[in-house]
Amino acid sequence: MQQKLFDDDEQLLLPPDLMEYLPAFIPQQQADNLFRLLREAAPWEQHNQVLYEKTVITPRLSAWYGERRSKEGLSQPPIPWLPELLQLKEQVESHTGLNFQGVLLNYYRNEKDSVAWHADKDTLPGRKTEIASVSLGQVRAFDFRKKTDHRQRYALDLAHGSLLLMKGDLQLYWEHRIAKATVPMTGRINLTFRKVAG
Ligand SMILES: O=C(O)CCC(=O)C(=O)O
Numbered sequence: 001m002q003q004k005l006f007d008d009d010e011q012l013l014l015p016p017d018l019m020e021y022l023p024a025f026i027p028q029q030q031a032d033n034l035f036r037l038l039r040e041a042a043p044w045e046q047h048n049q050v051l052y053e054k055t056v057i058t059p060r061l062s063a064w065y066g067e068r069r070s071k072e073g074l075s076q077p078p079i080p081w082l083p084e085l086l087q088l089k090e091q092v093e094s095h096t097g098l099n100f101q102g103v104l105l106n107y108y109r110n111e112k113d114s115v116a117w118h119a120d121k122d123t124l125p126g127r128k129t130e131i132a133s134v135s136l137g138q139v140r141a142f143d144f145r146k147k148t149d150h151r152q153r154y155a156l157d158l159a160h161g162s163l164l165l166m167k168g169d170l171q172l173y174w175e176h177r178i179a180k181a182t183v184p185m186t187g188r189i190n191l192t193f194r195k196v197a198g
């Protein structure tokens, strides 16, 4: 049976082997508290990225907890978890039956912040990439498109307190992004739980 992931007036029924979406994964109160805590306490950084040979500032802030790897794939010293994040990690793990060693946080401060089309590559050799993505704050549209046919393109609104599980061959054949918005928006924090260690 196909799982329904969009409103009745939207067409796409996403294959449940690629994505699962739970709009109210954590209670409102927990989502409110986490948003406030992380906005104040996370070690936010803004990075440079090379785009078409120009170095530009990444249009969002990011932070890590737990295990992580450098761009070159080298493991980095782990960053200690906050108790509230460990609790969320346990909720995600018990819901998904997966284990995650690290979490990448993105903070989109307003409508001008974004992440460009990409697929996530931090796959362990020989395994499918499974990424559990929790969203807090402002609802933003998550777009995804087929790498080989950009006309196959869909959008999903990621709600405050929601969980999106990306799995299977999604990272292999599809790209995703959070586009800049054309109307004013408040802050959104996204947490992507990742498998880092072996
Ligand atoms: O903010 C999001 O929902 C997506 C973030 C993302 O794609 C990433 O961190 O790789």
Ligand SMILES: [Fe+2]
Binding pocket: 118, 119, 120, 176
């Ligand atoms: Fe991503």
